[in-house]
Amino acid sequence: MPNTPDYSWPAPEKRRVIGKRLSRLDGAMKASGRAKYSYDIQRPGMLYAVLLGCPHAHARLTSIDTSAAEKSPGVAAIELMAKPGEEFQYAGSEIAAVAAETEDQARDAARKIKAEYEVLPHFVNEQDLKNAGNHAKASGEQTTGDPDQALKEADVVSEGFYGLPVLTHCTLETHGQVVEWKGDQIDYWPSTQNVSGIGPELAKALEVQPANVHTHMDVVGGAFGSKFSPDRWGEACARLSKQAGGKPVKLFLDRATEFAIAGNRPSFYAKIKTAAKKDGLMTVWDAETWGTGGYGGVNLPSGQFPYVFRKVPNVRFRHTSVAVNAAMQRAWRAPNNPQLSYLTCTAMEDLAAKLNMDAVEFFTKNASLTTQPQVYRAQLAKAAELARWKELWHPRGSETGPVKRGLGIGVNTWFGLGHTSNCRTTIHPDGSVEVELGSQDLGTGTRTVIAIVAAESLGLPVSGVEVKIGDNKYPMSEASGGSTTVGGVSASTRKSTMNALEKLYAAAAPALGVQPDQLEAADGKIQVKGDPTKSLSWKAACQKLGTNSIVEMGLNNQRGPGGLISGGVGGVQIADVSVDTETGIVKMNRLIAVQDCGLVINPKTAESQVFGACIMSICGALMEERIMDSQTGRFLNSDMEFYKVAGIGDVGEIVVHMNTEPEYDKRGVIGLGEPPAIGGLAAIANAVTNAIGVRISVLPLTPAKVLAALEGRKA
């Protein structure tokens, strides 16, 4: 029997592949346009389908007549997704799906469906709570300590109003799929972050056996938390295929529909009162909050507010959930954390200004209120150094001249760990290696990370390993959510490859005249530990397998820390902006991100994650918002012209510092997709306030709002 292998990560100085800056393996395929996203899938005889949505923000369907649509040229099938009498809570609610020979024909036909509605009253704008009436529902109140007494005893009290609007995911590949339902077999090409799990979900909706759904997806054009489930359009697409006698059907949402119904990030607004003693230590956090995540409202996540600075002794909050006539929220990159970080760090920087304290000093002082004071203190110091804080920071509003520079801080935390992941490693007698997981690469670099871990274990170059993901035939790996993928797949891959290697040692040992436990894999060889002259090439060692391949599994257990992975990171962002007080334009100079993420498997793609997360924060701080029209209940800017996200000239410089010191590295692998997407909002908002001397309460910080704030009026 082989020994139980030592799965632990090699010591930093012994790593051959882990920690090297490797280019992503699917890079050339993507950049050359040859990668096939699900939206790109073409099948023989494929039909194109579109959705018909309810045009009203709140309405009841009274009748629906598809007879004209059925006769429309090219139409192959129509699937009703609603019944007369059904009430819809948001514009875009699915009414029907139509499949035709071309997408244009499908749209022509959808337009010929006669749907009549009883229009009902709607409510879509929640920022002003007093307008919400019975759409508002008290949902949670909590007091710890004695806030009233502590307010009396405080040296300084600060009060403010802060808020962030609803954002959407705006994944560049919209949501959708190709489905081919022939007989009892379903071939399914979704755009998803859940390759192993989405097929069984579709099967459940269609009442077929999960084993009959074969899910394929090589690459996905963005997900950010919005693509876990098949959705109602996935089910409709499958039913259209069945209706059309098993012809494949492609249904991808158009952009306006994606904006309206395929997920969004909840808004939060807060009136916050904070207080401190003269030394700067916060003593009170008293907040009234509200927000919306669509027709179901939104709760304030328990135990997360104030954010990070959890140990403020006297805390009170009352939350009101507001229901609006809009589609429901979905997980949005670090659900709720960017909002809570923004509300917390802006109120804190206002308190610091009132104390006449340097903000870095204030946040450092209050690090004792976090669960990781030493991490945040060190990160604040590092971020301040990189931002040249001492040289560039000045008290709020003290800059002169028309263009004013400002600096501000935001913080993050994230749980991480690793999802459940199974990996199967096959070593063939010809020396080839397959590593298979039912996982997905959202552009985070998962495919490359798996190859690096496998190559490190087996002593091979990355090119010696073939990674296979994106198919539910491969062993189950959970959905990519919560930054748990890198933890899950790196641990399962490590275990699986080390298990396989153990079997290879057993096969190779006789030829080298030693026991299997005397062997190691390095530099494309199986060699005797401490004596590299006694070795077999990888290929020669594999030939000893005769005709039988080695097939070994590896499992990362549900979320538990297993020595290979960890969770619970901290990070600090500092923004450096210049505000033109004549135009109101905020220019990003630099955004500094100091981030802890344990052992970094591929610094190149890890840095890209942080760059991207910071840029998403710039979008949210300066441009993005869902604008709803109170009169019509419509999403006014549901297109990429007026739903603003940053372009290449909007982002300034981004400086990333990863904490790779031994005390971080030894924690093992931790996910990185979400934590750096959290603190940037507050950092940028605080920097703008620092520059112009006035707090703009509600993001995004558009030129109109900057000018209005400077004139002392509401934008």
Place this chain on the structure above:
Amino acid sequence: MSSIKEPDLEPKPKGRVSRRGFIRGVSLGGGAVGSGVLEKVAEAQPVANVAGPGPVAITLRINGKPHKLSVEPRVTLLDALRDRLNITGAKKVCDRGSCGACTVILGGKAVYACAILAIEAQDQDIQTVESLTAEGKPPHPLVQAFVQNDAQQCGFCTPGFVMAGKALLAENPNPSLEQVEQGLSGNICRCGTYMGLRKAVLQASKEMKGAGNA
């Protein structure tokens, strides 16, 4: 030199392009939440002497190769490439000329394929991202620079950026950082790969100098 310099959304007075078909082409995607206003305008404006509305035979010269196909006049170049010819490097993202993911080079100029009708793209060279790689040949320096500088994450916007970069370098082989930003400002990336994108195009401009493969 092409007569089409930019994606042109101005209604054309008379010609081969049906105004009705054109408006339907650009307004159709409104789909689930479409307003219906443009359609009404279109219904009210019949135009004589136009192609269509039924399919017309056209030839598109894509990456040096002629492709014969039959499309309704309202079909965009993007839909013709993707749905009729299975040339899917250009992506459908906004379908309204806002994001650049469908960028191709038409008559030497970078254009949004979603904002041009297929019938308008005849008689000109259409270059798509697929032209930058060929079996057995090393990829174009731009593709390599994108990979080396990790100028992509999910990759859905990437082919559009590659083509915008290619058009930029053809016009200005030695751009400054500011000119790179200007040249790529018609494209949007949601993952936030701009740091790598800047470096990639600057690196490619250096590598392409004198190589004669701009």
